[in-house]
Amino acid sequence: MKIKNSLRASLLSFLFISTSTFANESLDANYEEALIAFQNEEFSSAVIHLKNIIQENPTHMPSRVLMAQILITQGNGSAAQIELDRARDGKVDNDRLITLYGQAYVLQGKYDEALAVAKLGQRNEQIESELLLIRGQAYIGKKQYKLADKAFILALSLKPKDQLALLGRAQIALQVSEINQALTYIDLSLSSVKPFINGWILKSKILHRLDDRQGALLAIDEALKINNKHLSARLTKAMLHIELQEYQQAVPHVDYILNEIPNEPRAGYLKAIINASLSSNDSGTSDNNKLTEVIATLAAVPPEVMRxxxxxxxxxxxxxxxxxxxxxxxxxxxxxxxxxxxxxxxxxxxxxxxxxxxxxxxxxxxxxxxxxxxxxxPDILTLLGLTYLQLEDSAKAQFYFEKVVDSYPHSTVSVSNLARSKMQSGDYQSAIEVLSAVKDNELNGTQIKLLLIDSYQNTKNYSSAINIAKALIAEFPQNSFFQQRLGMLYGLNRQLPEARAAFEQSLKLNDANIIAIVHLARMDNIAGDFDKALSFLQAKLAIFDKNILLMTEISDSYLFKKDIDNALLWIQKSYAQNPNDFYVVLKLSRILAKQNKLDEAVDLVDEFIGANPKKPQALLTISTLYQQQNKHQQAVLALRDYVEKSRKKAKPLIILAKAQLKAKDNAGAIKSYKKAMIADDRYLPAYLGLVNLTIKDKNKGFSLNLISSIADITQSESLPLVLKGDLYLALGDNKQSIKFYRRALEKSDQKQAVLGLYRSYKQQDNPSKAIRPLKKWLKNYPNDMLVAIALADSYKANLQMQKSADQYQVLIKKYGPLPILLNNAASVEFTLGNIDKAEQYAQQAYDYLPENVVIIDTLAWIKSRLGEHKQAIALFRLALTKDFDNAEVKYHTAVTLFALSRKVEAKKYLIEAIDSEQVFPEKAAAKALLNKWQS
Missing domain, CATH: 1.25.40 (Serine Threonine Protein Phosphatase 5, Tetratricopeptide repeat)
Structure with a gap:
């Protein structure tokens, strides 16, 4: 009986796998049919295929992207944006979506959104050219014609015959009444093999401006030959006929538009003119009323508010x-x-x-x-002092507070403000002297000591803070709060037994000290005794019913146990008590994110921001959530607001710069790093972030200046040498980069220098020389997995395939089947002819990380070379949705498409791979293949 059940289970498993495989093959086949239809401009047919795919598998991201392209082609920007949002949620590569988003926004008249998304970066020429066109169109929409023209000029510098750029320049010339210049641009665009319909429409408008109405009609007729359903062309033709008083000839065009869009205001306006001109009294009244409504809608401005x-x-x-x-x-x-x-x-x-x-x-x-x-x-001076105190400019705060104290020497408020400004600057003795000079002042020595504890804690001088806390306890031995503060300070100073004793003493003095309860529970959780922590917290919650901090800590304890459902339940209880507590909102948003409920998390934090605009930390939280959703532009916008609302700018500006880099806005990141350096000219992360970008941009002079500044700040002998090595590696001067990396290693152990040597030798096509320094490093640091992978890769590059395979086997045994190890091992094993093992490793890596482009490419390339071309091409399509500009994937795609007899598309991908500035191991092979195809 058991054998039969086992056999039936195996058969069911086989049938399920087979059905799933056939379903995937059907989806891929439908997608290829849709793609072919799109390329043949058979959009209706393409849409049918795509709807079938999406209905069967809503997560098929290539279909979402193609559907958006079609909707944009059809002028439906809002529907396209919906598809693009779904594609973005599906983690499609931002480079694939950015131009489509820009086009969708322009179609909807969302010009500011189009400009925000179409920021220029370091993408390939095609994408940058399209972004320039989008910017030009958006600026035209905003009537900022100089900026638009500048964008189109830059686009033409990349592609001199680009029709859209030429049309844009013509449109701008028309706006500024440079009619002949506009006609020159339009004629250049129409000289294309396949001119755009908008070119003829614009030419018609230009000829109309020159009073050549017959010529304008001929031009619009050419447009209608391309597409007789084009509403703008029909509207233009109707207007020309009306100007020529050919009202009857205008009627079918106006009626066609109103049949398609009943409330189209311009068509309604023309209809009213036609009816009035033809003396149609029956319809004239209602059309005149409609015309009045149209004019009111288009021309009326909101009435000025009574002052x-x-x-x-x-x-x-x-x-x-x-x-x-x-x-x-x-x-x-x-x-x-x-x-x-x-x-x-x-x-x-x-x-x-x-x-x-x-x-x-x-x-x-x-x-x-x-x-x-x-x-x-005095009121203005006091407010100025308080403003500078919050801006942490202690010197200016003291300046204004001293002026108030000079006028009102016995005011406790003035004196206490002055004392706080002195304490902020670290001049504690002066603060005490100022306060002692005031008789019957409300701010006594105890408060001064508490403020001193805060100051020492913020500067991580925990020993001094502990001494002050002990002095307070000696003075007030029954004070539970002082014992609790001492416990926290011990904890920060890693004196855990002393911390526990202080918290327990705090509870003895006051069993309602919630902070002490929470810290004792945290110590149990850190020790791994989760059930003890939960039992302790729940017992206390029975006494202190609905206490938010206790419920939040219970949620955290369940998180330690990896019981996310109970963690969510308890944090929701806390949130119900106070939805404006940021600590609770932050915890809840993190749990929702862990459950992949990112939209709920974003809505939660967004609601908090709306209710609490002066709490900038929530902006940092929502930016992180946006990044997890692949919404990098929204993350950048949130972080700009975060920087604006932050008192100290340097660190927030670094966070903004990193987000801008994720959004591919390198220029914006450079500006943010520079602003961070201005905000704090000794802030090392700003210099390091900027120098990494200038090195990447191969800006030698600026990079060397920054490296010199870094040397001054750090006083390090080796770090500047490593950075110089990085610079010369980027410049392709391997001789110099090797020299600096070696010098850095002579000064101190520098992992970045060892890896830099490995990359330099690899770039120099001399991988054998990297092996010795890598092995030497691993002798001293045997658990450095990254260097161990570099060694395995060096063996592979040096054609020591068996050594490379053996090294990966050692790493897999040591660190487990990590996706990066499996993926790299798959490539080596395939080269050695161990096909089954290679395919097993590649599939296993893909099962672990199905979103990783490198892993997808490895599996697909193995399948392609094994003749499984249709499965391979589906995987390559997926990889390109996630990394649209990946030259190596494009090369592999080209080879696979050629094997499927898709030669035109194959050649397109191959040329894009070769034209890319990216370096990949098979680039020489790609060039040779193109020469072969062209011969």
Whole structure:
């Protein structure tokens, strides 16, 4: 009986696998049919194939992308955007989508979005050219014609005969009344083998501007020969007939448009003119009414809001300020100050709002101007001091607070503010002296010590902070809060037994000290005793019902146990108690992200940002979520806001720069790194980030200047040498790069230098010389997997295939079947003729990481060379949706397409692979193959 059941299970498994295989083959076949139909401009047929594919498999990303292309071709930008959003969620390569997004936005009139997405970067010439065209079209839509013309000129520098760029220049020339120049551009575009319909339409408009209406009609007739359903062409033809008073000839064109789009305003306008001209009284009234509505819709601007007297603005601002409606108060007070400049009460309220909302630079600007106009006012001086205190400019804060203290020496508020500014600058003794000079002041020595503890903790001087905390406990031995602070400081200083004792003592003194409870539970979790932590926390929650911090910590404890369902349940309980607690929102968003519920996580954080605009950390969180969704432009926009709202700019600017690099906005990243250097001229990550980019761009002079600055900052002997090695490696000067890497290794062990030597020798086509330094490094650092992989690759490059295979076997045994090891081993085993093992490794790597382009390519290339061309081409298509500009994948695709007798498409991919600036091992073979095909 068991044998029969086993046999039946095996048969069912075989049938399932076979059915799945046939289904995939059917999808791939349908996709190829759709692609052929698209290339033949049989769009309806292509759409049918794609709908069938998407209905069967909504995650088939190549079909989503092709559907978007067709919708854009048909002028349906909004529908195309939906498909593109789905493709982006499916992690299709941003380079594949960026131009399509730009075209979709332009079609919808979303010109700002088009400009945001079409940022120039370091992509291939084709993509950069298309982005320039999109920018030009968007600028035309925004009526920024100089910027548009600049974009089209740059596009023509890349492709001198590009029709769209020529049409764009013609359109701009027409706008600025350079008619003959416009006609020259249009005629150049129409000299193409297959001129665009828009070229004829634009020529018709140009001839119309020259009063050659008959010539304009002939041009529009040429357009309609290309596509007699083109609405813009029909609209143009109708307008020309009306101008020639040929009303009856205009009727069918206007009716055709209104039949397709009943409320098209321009067509409705023409229809009304035609009916009025033909004296059609029956329809004239309703059409005239419709014309009136159209004109109102197109031409009317919103009525200007009634402006009240200035006193009204002040009273409205004051009332809203008193009731806490800060946004409305800000708006009314700003109006009032435009009438009554530098009114002290208005400035005081307005600056207070801006400080409260974190808009410190705006508050500083307003207060500084007011202080110049009306100097010496204590309220303005105090607000200026508070602004600079929050901007962490201690010197300027002290300057303004001292002015207030000079005028009001016995004011405890003024003195305490001055003391805080001195403490922020590290001058603690001066702060104590200032406070002691004030009789009956509210800010006593205890508060000073607490502020000192905070300062020491922030500078990681934990020993000094511990000493101050011990002094406080000696003075107040029954204070639970002071014991808890001591426990935290011990924990930060890695004195764990002392930390636990302090937290336990804190709870003895006050069993309601939630912070102490949480820290004790955390110590259990860190020790791996998750159940003990959960039991302890739940017992405390029974006493302190619905405590948010306890419920959040219970959620964390379940996360430690990898019980994500219970973790989600408990963090949702916390969120229900307070949806405006960022700590809780952050925890909830992370759990949702772990469950791949990214849309829910984004909506959650976005709602929090809307309710809490002055908490910039939420912008950092949402940018991370956007990046996980492949929405890099939205991430950059969020981080720009994050930088703007951050007090210290250097670190946020680095985060922004890294996001810009992911968005392929290299120019933006360079600007952000430079701004970070300006914000803090000793901030090493800014210099390192920028030098890596300038090295990549082969900017020798600028890179050497940056490396010199890095040497000054770090005082390192080896790091500048490594960076110089990287620079000369990028410049292709392997002799120099090897020299600098060797010098760096003489100074100290530098992994980057060892790997740099390996890359230099590989680029020099002399891989055997890399083997010795790599083996030497591994002798000292035997667990360095990356260097071990470099050694295996050097064996392969040196044609020592068996050594390479043996090295990978050792690594797989040592580190387990990691995808990178399996993938690389597959390639080597295939070369050795171990076909079954190669295919097994490649498939295993793909099963682990089906999204990785290199792994997809390896599996597909093995299948291609084994004659499984249809399976291979489907995998190559998938790889190109994720990395549209991958030259090696394009070469492999070309070879496979040629084997399928798809020679035209094969040649296209092969040329793109060869023209790419990317270096790949088979590039010479690719060039030889092209020569063979062309001979």
């Amino acid at each position: 009240n007297t200035p006193d009204y603005y002040f009273l409205a601002g004051l009332t809203n300020f008193q009731f806490g409606n800060l946004n409305d108060a800000h708006r009314y007070l700003s109006y009032y100050l435009s009438y009554v400049e530098f009114d002290i009460d208005s400035v005081r309220m307005l600056a207070s709002i801006e400080i409260e909302q974190g808009d410190l630079n705006s508050a500083r600007h307003l207060l500084t101007k007011t202080n110049v106009a009306r100097p010496g006012n």
